[in-house]
Amino acid sequence: MPSLSKTFNLPIIDISAFTAPDDDGDDEIIKNRPELKIQTAKKIHEACRDVGFFYLTGHNVPREISDQVLNLGNEFFQLDDKEKMKLSIANEDMARGYQRLGENVTRYQKDWHEALDFYKPISRDHYLAKNNLPLRGQNQWPTYPTEFQQVFERYTEHMKELGSKVMSAIALGLGLEENYFEQFLDDSFWVMRVIGYPPLKSAESTNRVGISCGEHTDYGCLTFLNQDSTKGALQVQTKEGEWINAEHIPGTFVVNIGDMLNVWTNNVYKSTLHRVVHKENNYRVSVPFFYEPNFEAKIEPLQPCLDIDPIKHHEPVIYGEHLLRKVSTNFEVTS
Numbered sequence: 052m053p054s055l056s057k058t059f060n061l062p063i064i065d066i067s068a069f070t071a072p073d074d075d076g077d078d079e080i081i082k083n084r085p086e087l088k089i090q091t092a093k094k095i096h097e098a099c100r101d102v103g104f105f106y107l108t109g110h111n112v113p114r115e116i117s118d119q120v121l122n123l124g125n126e127f128f129q130l131d132d133k134e135k136m137k138l139s140i141a142n143e144d145m146a147r148g149y150q151r152l153g154e155n156v157t158r159y160q161k162d163w164h165e166a167l168d169f170y171k172p173i174s175r176d177h178y179l180a181k182n183n184l185p186l187r188g189q190n191q192w193p194t195y196p197t198e199f200q201q202v203f204e205r206y207t208e209h210m211k212e213l214g215s216k217v218m219s220a221i222a223l224g225l226g227l228e229e230n231y232f233e234q235f236l237d238d239s240f241w242v243m244r245v246i247g248y249p250p251l252k253s254a255e256s257t258n259r260v261g262i263s264c265g266e267h268t269d270y271g272c273l274t275f276l277n278q279d280s281t282k283g284a285l286q287v288q289t290k291e292g293e294w295i296n297a298e299h300i301p302g303t304f305v306v307n308i309g310d311m312l313n314v315w316t317n318n319v320y321k322s323t324l325h326r327v328v329h330k331e332n333n334y335r336v337s338v339p340f341f342y343e344p345n346f347e348a349k350i351e352p353l354q355p356c357l358d359i360d361p362i363k364h365h366e367p368v369i370y371g372e373h374l375l376r377k378v379s380t381n382f383e384v385t386s
């Protein structure tokens with residue numbers, strides 16, 4: 052039976068206790084930082100436990116740059132197909148690069164979006180390169196718009212910094228030392244997708260199309276979604292199985308947790324199902340940044356979570372192996 056979709060307010064959490072620089076002049080934060088950190092960590096803990104999704108403010112990523120990445124993404128997708136296909140994932144490693152409409156699949160249905168994917172660059176002696184595996188290649192940067200690479204690389208630095216701050220808050224919220232996760236994240240195998248969504252109605256005569264992006268959980272650690280102002284596109288499933296809209300709120304990121312945090316917390320935190328159903332007439336752009344563990348990181352249930360429930364609900368996972376399994380089922384490439 053189809054579920055209803057309605058607008059619902061996901062928690063909005065201010066992370067400035069973790070992000071505000073010591074010299075930014077906000078005396079209130081500087082004076083009360085330890086206490087504010089604990090309050091913030093508690094809010095994040097509750098959001099991760101209860102919904103797995105929240106909005107983030109106070110993140111210190113300049114608005115100008117998060118708007119710019121959306122605009123540059125939009126400009127790129129307006130190029131003609133021939134130009135875009137010059138960056139096809141088939142040129143490289145079947146993961147880094149451009150995927151045209153319908154090339155992404157979720158549960159055997161084509162997703163109605165096109166995308167450009169970037170991953171952490173790797174060296175020639177990386178395990179992936181030596182074993183000729185997917186992800187072994189180089190990122191394929193568009194030459195037009197000309198400032199694309201430079202802006203997205205700056206954005207990546209901001210997002211890695213933010214990812215590590217949110218993970219400090221998560222560590223505190225779980226009763227761990229603030230820097231606990233650093234050992235697993237200091238060489239984060241991040242992923243950044245630039246996604247373009249034509250209206251869903253443009254897919255009507257195409258075979259096996261599902262929705263704009265089929266329902267899924269994210270497979271890593273934390274996702275920071277930068278979405279344009281299109282209404283009603285991103286939907287999140289509540290514990291009750293109802294689909295609610297995660298509308299654009301200017302100046303925020305939508306943050307959700309991925310499967311690795313579900314393993315780390317032995318199911319205390321949920322990686323929540325979400326999907327995109329873009330019914331408006333405009334061309335929608337979103338840029339999710341996936342802040343992920345190191346490729347070699349071994350993820351297994353954490354002691355504070357086992358103190359609550361000693362039954363281990365997950366076997367240890369090596370993040371890179373998990374990633375390769377996921378990447379190999381994502382695309383259906385036709386020439």
Ligand SMILES: O=C(O)CCC(=O)C(=O)O
Nearest residue numbers: 246269278285327337339
């Ligand atoms: O475009 C969006 O709003 C969400 C995309 C998404 O969930 C994903 O790429 O994992």
Ligand SMILES: [Fe+2]
Nearest residue numbers: 267268269325
């Ligand atoms: Fe997602």
